[in-house]
Every structure is written in C-alpha cells, then in structure tokens.
Amino acid sequence: MFDTHNGRMPGEFLSLWRDYLVDIWQTLNSAKAEGLDFATVRDRFSFDNKFSYLTKSGLDADLLKQNQQNNLRFVWYKINDTQSAAQVLRQIMLDSKIKKAVEKFQAMKSVPEDKFYFDEAEFNQLGYQLMGQNKVKEAIEIFKMNVEMYPESWNVYDSLGEGYMNDGQKELAIQGVRIT
Secondary structure (H helix, E strand, C coil), X not given: CCCCHXXXXXXXXXXXXXXXXXXXXXXXXXXXXXXXXXXXXXXXXXXXHHHHHHHHHCCCHHHHHHHHHHHHHHHHHHHCCCEEHHHHHHHHHHHCCHHHXXXXXXXXXXXXXXXXXXXXXXXXXXXXXXXXXXXXXXXHHHHHHHHHHCCCCHHXXXXXXXXXXXXXXXXXXXXXXXXX
C-alpha cells in the first residue's frame, strides 16, 4: 500500500499510474484496429480482466473499478472522436428550442454507444449553465434527461430538485423529484 501522507503521491504510485495510462491507450488503440465496438471493449478490458494490477496502489478496489469504467469510456471516445451528447444538445438549444433538444436526446439514445457519449457531469454542467442564463425550464429538461440516464446517482436528483426550486415548484422539490 502506498503511503500518501502530506497529500503527495510517492513515485511508485505515479509510475504505476503512468504505466496504466499507457496500457489503456495502447489496449484501446489495438481494439479499435480490430474493429471492436465499445460493448465488447468494456467486457473484454474490464478491471478484473485486464487492469486488476492497479490494486497494487493500495486504493479501494471498488473505487478503482468504478474509475476504470469511466477511464475506458473516456479514452475510447477520444480515440474514436465520439461526440458529446451534452455538446450536441447545447448547440441545438442555441439554434432552436428545448423541444428539439428533447427530441434529439430521444433519438441519440437509440444509436450505438460509439456515436455519442452521455456524461453525467456534462449534462449537469449544461443544466446549471442554463439556470445561470435564467432558462430554468430548459435546465429542468436537461436535469430530467440526466435522471433518466443515471437513475442510481443521487446528484442528478439533487440537481433536478434545485431546478424545481428555482422554478418555484417547491412541492416537487420537497416531495422528491419525478421525470414525468
């Protein structure tokens, strides 16, 4: 186990992390060259199948597994120039109305994972940007999308509740949020 006292990472941890980043980049580039889709990549190169050597870091294995999924997704999307769904919806809302963005969201959910990626943090950020622009109803719609995509995340419900509060819908915020 690495000792991270004084908020500094020891050189062994940094070397292990560097090796992991090189490994994940090379592994996913090879997978792309093989023509694999993301679902296959996610299964074949899971933490347990490929990257369990990170447990040498001494960090919590569950946290490492969760981060591994995020890292896999992020690197895969970068390698494949996959579009951010939140960015696509942001542009639609600049050019059009929230109704068009909701329609596009529904359509994007049915395409392969390699075409768009849905990131909880990006959707949350978009929702808060809209609230900052006094587009609270639009923000609520974005927060609803996030709840639909990440129903296990407490944060998406918190954000939707905040949207309802800012819209004066205190009962919805107090009773608990709903996406209908």
